[in-house]
Amino acid sequence: MKRPAFKRILLKLSGEVLMGSSEFGIDPETVNRIAAEVKSAKEAGFELCLVVGGGNIFRGLAAAAKGFERTSADYMGMLATVMNALAVQNALEQMGCDTRVLSAIPMASVCEPYIRRKAVRHLEKGRIVIFAAGTGNPYFTTDTAAALRAAEMGCEALFKGTSVDGVYNADPKKDPSATRYDELGFDQVLKDNLKVMDASAVALCRENKIPIVVFSIREQGNLATVLSGGGTATMVGTTE
Numbered sequence: 687m688k689r690p691a692f693k694r695i696l697l698k699l700s701g702e703v704l705m706g707s708s709e710f711g712i713d714p715e716t717v718n719r720i721a722a723e724v725k726s727a728k729e730a731g732f733e734l735c736l737v738v739g740g741g742n743i744f745r746g747l748a749a750a751a752k753g754f755e756r757t758s759a760d761y762m763g764m765l766a767t768v769m770n771a772l773a774v775q776n777a778l779e780q781m782g783c784d785t786r787v788l789s790a791i792p793m794a795s796v797c798e799p800y801i802r803r804k805a806v807r808h809l810e811k812g813r814i815v816i817f818a819a820g821t822g823n824p825y826f827t828t829d830t831a832a833a834l835r836a837a838e839m840g841c842e843a844l845f846k847g848t849s850v851d852g853v854y855n856a857d858p859k860k861d862p863s864a865t866r867y868d869e870l871g872f873d874q875v876l877k878d879n880l881k882v883m884d885a886s887a888v889a890l891c892r893e894n895k896i897p898i899v900v901f902s903i904r905e906q907g908n909l910a911t912v913l914s915g916g917g918t919a920t921m922v923g924t925t926e
């Protein structure tokens with residue numbers, strides 16, 4: 687299946703992937719490798735918005751399960767995404783890419799606050815815009831932040847670069863017999879409770895008719911392949 691071409695896209699980068707082969711944290715080599723691929727996508731003519739997850743540092747839900755108060759844990763998770771956003775910005779700028787980090791939680795001495803019109807202007811000026819701190823609200827994830835910013839910025843598609851190469855009929859990390867879909871509808875993802883992305887993110891994309899492409903960002907060169915419509919991935923939202 688050849689997927690359609692898009693121009694303005696939101697790329698959700700998995701926080702978990704940024705730790706490379708480590709158990710935790712940010713692996714500079716992996717960040718540089720992904721930044722180089724983002725740079726190539728920019729040079730190929732894509733208008734790029736990025737949202738970076740925080741799973742390599744802190745997840746609110748996991749911390750709450752160990753006794754943390756949930757909202758504090760979620761704020762810690764959002765702060766983790768700011769660290770990742772700064773790491774990606776740093777790598778991109780060292781490669782000569784003009785970028786801006788905009789945080790949903792204002793922190794004036796670190797980066798700009800998220801203001802939609804400013805973000806649009808940055809894009810128009812050819813900058814890569816990195817949205818940090820998720821939605822700014824607890825009880826959400828960066829998948830929902832990605833769907834929200836994609837809608838606000840008028841993105842034509844949301845590309846979720848993660849550690850699996852698409853959406854399966856069961857979690858492939860738990861069920862080795864799971865099979866991958868090439869494409870499927872928003873309703874099926876929700877009805878079958880397929881957990882590759884949270885339901886609020888899928889519902890937001892459905893409402894705003896933003897297709898989601900789930901692909902693996904672990905393999906070198908895969909971003910360019912998938913952006914050009916090839917490679918292994920699952921496209922959600924172009925079929926019933």
Ligand SMILES: Nc1ncnc2c1ncn2[C@@H]1O[C@H](COP(=O)(O)OP(=O)(O)OP(=O)(O)O)[C@@H](O)[C@H]1O
Pocket residue numbers: 699700701702703738739740741742828829847848849850852853854855856857858859860880881882883
């Ligand atoms: N039906 C499914 N198809 C594919 N992956 C699934 C499915 N159900 C669960 N998963 C899991 O979803 C994970 C990817 O989503 P998740 O939100 O956990 O990570 P991420 O967004 O890549 O990381 P981060 O939160 O750090 O940004 C995969 O690692 C996979 O094991």
Ligand SMILES: O=c1ccn([C@@H]2O[C@H](COP(=O)(O)O)[C@@H](O)[C@H]2O)c(=O)[nH]1
Pocket residue numbers: 701738739740741744745746747759760761762763764765766767819820821822823824825826827828829830831
């Ligand atoms: O809008 C948001 C986005 C994120 N969080 C918290 O941050 C962590 C890390 O994000 P991931 O999407 O899991 O990578 C998440 O677990 C939440 O605790 C949030 O509260 N609100």
